[in-house]
Amino acid sequence: MKTLAIDYGEKKIGLAIASTPLAEPFGVISAKDWQDKIRKISQKEKIDRIVFGISEGEMARKQKNEALALEKNLKIPVLLVDETLTSQQALAKMREVGRKGHEDQFAAALLLQQFLDYEDV
Numbered sequence: 243m244k245t246l247a248i249d250y251g252e253k254k255i256g257l258a259i260a261s262t263p264l265a266e267p268f269g270v271i272s273a274k275d276w277q278d279k280i281r282k283i284s285q286k287e288k289i290d291r292i293v294f295g296i297s298e299g300e301m302a303r304k305q306k307n308e309a310l311a312l313e314k315n316l317k318i319p320v321l322l323v324d325e326t327l328t329s330q331q332a333l334a335k336m337r338e339v340g341r342k343g344h345e346d347q348f349a350a351a352l353l354l355q356q357f358l359d360y361e362d363v
Contacts, residue, residue, distance in 0.1 A: 243261075243290045243291065244259070244260070244261045244287060244288055244289050244290050244291075245259065245260050245261075245289070245290065245291050245292070245293055245354060245357075245358070246258070246259050246268070246280070246283065246284060246287065246289045246291075246292050246293070247259070247260075247265065247292070247293040247294075247295070247350040247351070247353050247354035247357070248280070248292060248293070248294045248295060248309075248350060249295050249325060249346050249347075249349045249350035249353060250273075250294065250295060250305050250308060250309075251273065251346065252273055252304075253272070253273050254270050254271070254272055254273060254346055255270065255271050255272075255273055255276050255346065256269075256270050256344075256345070256346025256347040256348070256349050256350035257269050257270065257271065257283070257347055257350050258347060258350035258351035258353070258354040258355075259287060259289075259354075260354055260355075260358060263358055263359075264355070264358075265350075265351045265352075265354035265355040265358060266351060267344070267347035267348050267350065267351045268283075268347060268350070268351075269347055270344055270346045270347050277311070277312055277315055277316075280292075280312065280316070281315070281316055284316055284318060289318060290318070290319075291318060291319045291320070291321060292309075292312065292313075292316075292318055292319070292320045292321070293320075293321050293323050293353065293354055293357050294308075294309040294312070294320050294321065294322055294323065295323055295324075295325030295349075295350070295353045296309070296322050296323065296324060296325060297325055297326060298326060306322065309322055321357070323353060323356075323357050325349070325353050331349070331352055
């Protein structure tokens with residue numbers, strides 16, 4: 243089963259992908275027309291399901307609405323997953339290995355990896 247993870251933000255969106263038990267960063271897209279971009283990626287990559295990160299507070303409400311609209315639009319299952327602290331974890335890991343930039347795709351990869359690990363239990 244091929245899974246796409248989305249770390250949704252109002253300006254940019256981090257993506258990760260997995261077709262094995264190992265999540266990989268996939269890229270960052272701008273939030274402008276993001277659902278069309280996700281549709282194209284989903285078709286090209288033959289995505290079976292989407293893991294959509296949900297944070298806290300007002301942003302969580304917006305993310306849930308966006309995820310529901312995406313699921314309705316693409317007709318692919320969209321699973322809501324808690325993304326609390328994944329961005330901070332991604333930044334810390336990147337500092338550890340001396341990398342800079344594109345933290346959104348690494349946050350998406352952490353989110354997806356946590357989902358995959360939990361799903362295996």
